[in-house]
Amino acid sequence: AQTVTQSQPEMSVQEAETVTLSCTYDTSESDYYLFWYKQPPSRQMILVIRQEAYKQQNATENRFSVNFQKAAKSFSLKISDSQLGDAAMYFCAYRSAPRYSGAGSYQLTFGKGTKLSVIP
C-alpha cells in the first residue's frame, strides 16, 4: 500500500515571499501520478499542480512549481510570490497509473495536509 507523508502540519510565509511545502511518499510502483490540492476555508479542494512520475521535468503552474525527486520519493511544492489567497490547507496526493483498464487503483491517497498561513 502507498503512503503519503506531509511532515509540516503548519507553515507560514510573508506575503510576496517564497515557501516550500514538503511531501514524501512510499510506493513500490514505478508509474504513478502525484498531485497537490489546495483546500481554502470555503472547503472545495482545488487541484494546484500534478506530476507524472515518468516525466523528469518538474511541473510548473504560474507561481506554483514542484521539486520531484523520484529516487528520494519526494514531491515538494514551491509557492513563489505568496499571496493572501494562497492561505489554505495543502494536500499532497498519490495515484497509481494502471497500464490497462480495470487494473490497479484509481483512488487518491492523501497526506495529512499542511496548513499554510500568509502574513500580510
Add this chain to the structure above:
Amino acid sequence: EPEVTQTPSHQVTQMGQEVILRCVPISNHLYFYWYRQILGQKVEFLVSFYNNEISEKSEIFDDQFSVERPDGSNFTLKIRSTKLEDSAMYFCASSRTAGQPLYSNQPQHFGDGTRLSIL
C-alpha cells in the same frame, strides 16, 4: 468552469438514522468517487464508481454504505444506520477518465463537501 456540486452542505442526523448525501458530478465525467475527512485527519478514499457499478472500495466502505447513480446526473452515498464515528466531511469527486489510455492523467475534481454531524 463546470463544477462538482454537493448537497446538503451540512447534515445533522440522529445516530441510527439513514442519511443520503447527494452529488452532481461534472456532466461529461465517467468516474465518480466518495472520500471522507474526519476532523483533523487526512482525506480517506471510500469508493469509486464506473459504468453503474463499484470499481473499487476501501475497508471503510462496509455494508452500512452504498452508492447509486439513480439517474443521469446524480451520484449518491447512503449510510444505512449512522454511527457517531461517521461524523466527517464527505467529498464527492469525478474525473473524465481514470487512467486510460496509458499515462492519461485526468485529475479528480472535488465538490465543496457535505459536513455530516451525527448526534
